[in-house]
Amino acid sequence: MHIAPGFLSPPVWATMAAVSGATVAASLALARRRVGERQVPLMGVMGAFIFAAQMVNFPVLPGTSGHLGGGFLLGILLGAPVSVIVMASILAVQALVFQDGGVEALGANLFVMGIVPSLLGAAVRRLWLRPKQGIVTYAVTFFGGAVAVLLGATGVILMLFLSQSLPGSVSLLQAITVMDVIHMGIGAVEGAVTVAVVKFVLATRREAILSPAGPACEKGSA
Amino acid sequence: MHHEMLDHFAAGVSPIHRLDPAAKTVAALAVILATVLVGRDHFRPLIPLAAALVIYQAIARVPVGYTARHLLLLSPLVLGIVGLFPLLEPGRALWAIPLGPWRIEITQAGLVRGGHLAAKCVLASWAAFLLMATTRFQDLLQALARLRVPRVLVIQLAFMYRYLWILADEVMRLRMARAARDGGGGPWKMRMRSRVDLVGVLFVRTYDRAERVYWAMLARGFDGTMPATATAPARPVDWAFAAMTVAAALLLISADRCLYG
């Protein structure tokens, strides 16, 4: 879903770069306050985790598969500020090292694949922090994950439309419909896999997600 | 693996490899921005850009086959849009193909538009690719720090890159362990389940690793600030290279704006 270089018009990518840049700056300040110096290795290693998790393919329909976006899952597990910073560094490496997404489109790509899913994830996070989860938590998370993917797909089309990078005989509504239908399966996987992974983490390492700072670990002996 | 290929060329020796990484980064950004700023459907400004990249590639002796394989792997989104333009852009039809009750028309405007987008995309990706093929990632990080990218972000990138390959190897191992049990087959539900567990295990292991790395840092006196590392100063030739590329990019964009007006 990365927007390739050259597809966005200067007003669009410049605006998105400004919006995403400001969000990253705010996230840096928030993460420093909430997580403290522990954030340095935590966020870095978590970036590597999302990269590795994206290597795992989930079967969608026979013959097709999708992988996790990561922003939504990370928003739930570690909160929005950490998630936004991690996604920013992932997308930067993807753009520079792997030429996945344009360098000038970094802000736009971060917005649809990092910021929106992270914020949605952080909104759902509250449900998982309660002592018990039930069908409501699972359903909300599933739909949250699907909505994150569909919002992203819609955002990509909207930006391409504003940049006049869509064929002239295609209406905005048609393009969004096609893109969203294509992404429905992927959205369902994102939602279902996120629910299952968060359940797994909660069952095996509850303290890892309860607070972004995790268990305090620097203590001298009395 | 892929990363070893890239690193292999980045560690090469050529006048380009010896250039200051910050100068190369500035130059690459200038070329990328010039490419994406070329006006709608203007083909001629892309020719000097392509020529510059060819010369750079030749001096740096980056293998052509490797580059081509890398750049032609366009994403489905790019292929979809570029491929649909000739069919869906209104304009004078060059060919019409009857297909049952419909007629598929390939329009000139669509070919031009799709071709231009594809050309810009390939050129900008090529510029980024050449930067990475001639600069080691560690050097790029120092360049970013010198170019005033916030230190926290540079450190974030450094940590991520450091643990990227370790975790990628971990995924491979977990995958192999899984395949050894179920042969990668089985009913859909089982395959989903085993992949979910894989991601979950990976998260827990990564979280624990972050903790151990943090302890290893504390054990060596970490107090929240990362020490800065000294870098070799840029030489006049580095400055000249960066300045000339930026000037050429500016010239190209101004010419594009004036001539096509």
Added chain:
Amino acid sequence: MAEPILEVVDVRYRYPTGTDALCGVTFSVAAGERVALVGPNGAGKSTLLLAIAGFVPATGRIRLGGHTLNRATVRDVRRHLGLVFQDPDDQLFMPRVGEDVAFGPATMGLAPEEVHARVHEALAAVELEGYETRAPYHLSVGEKRRAALATVLAMRPQVLALDEPSANLDPRGRRRLIGLLRALSTTLLIVGHDLDLIMDVCDRTILMDAGCVIADGPTSAILTHRELLESHGLELPLAVAARQTPESPR
């Protein structure tokens, strides 16, 4: 006897799950001693190292290099304790080996020239001269281990504590590590199962099981005591087993 460089008095720690990890460990180490901590898995050896470094909130008294460990002195204690973790990938977190070795000295606030000199000296001590600009993921396991050791040596610790230093090493890498460790003049505290390495390097051995010190004495006495070792899940080092006569079945 001179004041011990490391003193551990009645150190206790219980895991959050409620099981006892350390139940009143007491011992002291004199400057220049090379001490091994051995015992079965779960004996509390690694936990003890973490407690000495102040990572585990244990009770009791720990003194290292003249500092009694508490919240205020934890940084000083860590500065004098060179802790080498089990997985070198956790220890080598910087993009290049040189920067990694420089990390400790630089956070100590040393001048850049001094940092540079320390990096050079530490890499030379582990026979990794010229590795400054190498990336850790391009190193072999043995090179990673030695680089991890250098990151700590560069801080010139009073006590060097190593957790399983020979894990995953091939015989040649292990041989080389033994040579390096023997050449060091620092006080050593080695945790591990590699009893042959310990025979070669350490003059004193502390045997732990279930969080308690079982035996503490010369390596030559403890690692040749078949009954003692076997009742705590260990075996005679191969070198010793080969020397002992085969007609002494238990």
